[in-house]
Amino acid sequence: MTTTNRPAGVRGFNAEMRRVAEASEAERLQALVTTISSYIEHYHGGEVTLVAFQDDVLQVHLSGACEGCNLAPVTLHGWVEGTVKQFFPHIKAVVAV
Numbered sequence: 001m002t003t004t005n006r007p008a009g010v011r012g013f014n015a016e017m018r019r020v021a022e023a024s025e026a027e028r029l030q031a032l033v034t035t036i037s038s039y040i041e042h043y044h045g046g047e048v049t050l051v052a053f054q055d056d057v058l059q060v061h062l063s064g065a066c067e068g069c070n071l072a073p074v075t076l077h078g079w080v081e082g083t084v085k086q087f088f089p090h091i092k093a094v095v096a097v
Contacts, residue, residue, distance in 0.1 A: 033080075041064065046066030060095070
């Protein structure tokens, strides 16, 4: 199949992948945290926000239903940190502030 025969969605997807590939690490990290937050909000009513990233440590803020929840550490380390480290293996830790 040639490019001209592809549906518009495929061309749009390819353009998006080029944009992502050209994005800085900070932009890609922000996009990932935003995506994780949308899942947490949808399934748990909580939210995660990127606060800072320096010295390979990501600082995030948990809010909404995550505030005061006994399972917030599980969400932070199991869901947020686990996912972030899949895409950014050099990150040493994800901490809540």
